[in-house]
Amino acid sequence: MTTSDRIVLITGTSSGIGLAAAVAAAGAGFHVVATMRDTGRSGALTAAAEAAGVADRVEVARLDVTDADSVAACLAEVVAWHGRLDAVVNNAGSGRVGTVEQDGLDPVRAVMEVNFFGVVDVTRAALPHLRASGGRVVTVTSVGGVVGQPFNEAYCAAKFAVEGFMESLAPVAATVGVAVTVVEPGAVASEFVASQGIDLPALLTAAGPYAPALDAYAARTRTAFDQAQTPAEAAGSIVTALTAERPPFRLQTSDRARAFVGVKLADPDGSAVQGMTAGWVA
């Protein structure tokens, strides 16, 4: 089978890494079902796909990862239309800057809904079809899925949860021919920060005893984003996870991201853990 016969579904393709991954995967020869929660926001993707000469391999579909009916309907449509699904890329996500004492639980639950339960639901719905095709689950987590970062308690907790979920699923999925990879970007110049609608002066005013720490964190984050990757650079790692003969469990999108998680990880590509747990289900 050639890549042009292969169907990959990507979540959150209206902007940023998801948009770039949709174009890059189509450029690598896949037929891409580029999903977004509001298909009225597909203009940037369509323009990028046309500019790259791959518009005929990019199909836009509606999928809100927090809406179980939308997940089920989209997966059913893809399989009814194409008869197969070869890979799913869990990319949709959103951040949150704050600290729990002041935020309360609601934002924590909201962040978990998109970044964790959304990934779980899309993966659950895709797995029967991926078993049939010997396919792949590729999930964009973050360096924040390995290293907890100040004022990112909810977001990092959600990404840690996704990493634990996928690390547990990987050896089980491998027994039925499905490869699982997590892709860990560092800072990427996407809509990620803007879409959080952060009003820093207002946050600082409301931060009370945490204001000096938040101010220092904001300054450090600005520096990190001065050196951000482009979405296309980060998307390159997604294409690697889709096309490598034996994709690793864990893939950082840059040397900078690898060095950052290296502060904590003794097993940066996940092969040691996978080698151990695969033996439990052999």
Ligand SMILES: NC(=O)c1ccc[n+]([C@@H]2O[C@H](COP(=O)([O-])OP(=O)(O)OC[C@H]3O[C@@H](n4cnc5c(N)ncnc54)[C@H](OP(=O)(O)O)[C@@H]3O)[C@@H](O)[C@H]2O)c1
């Ligand atoms: N940018 C970074 O520095 C960075 C670093 C590490 C990891 N990441 C991760 O990379 C992934 C992509 O983020 P990005 O940087 O490309 O940011 P982005 O430009 O804000 O893109 C996020 C995408 O997720 C979509 N989305 C949000 N909630 C959704 C939902 N309920 N259902 C479906 N789609 C939804 C957004 O759609 P709408 O347009 O409808 O909001 C948008 O298309 C995320 O998982 C993020 O956590 C980003």
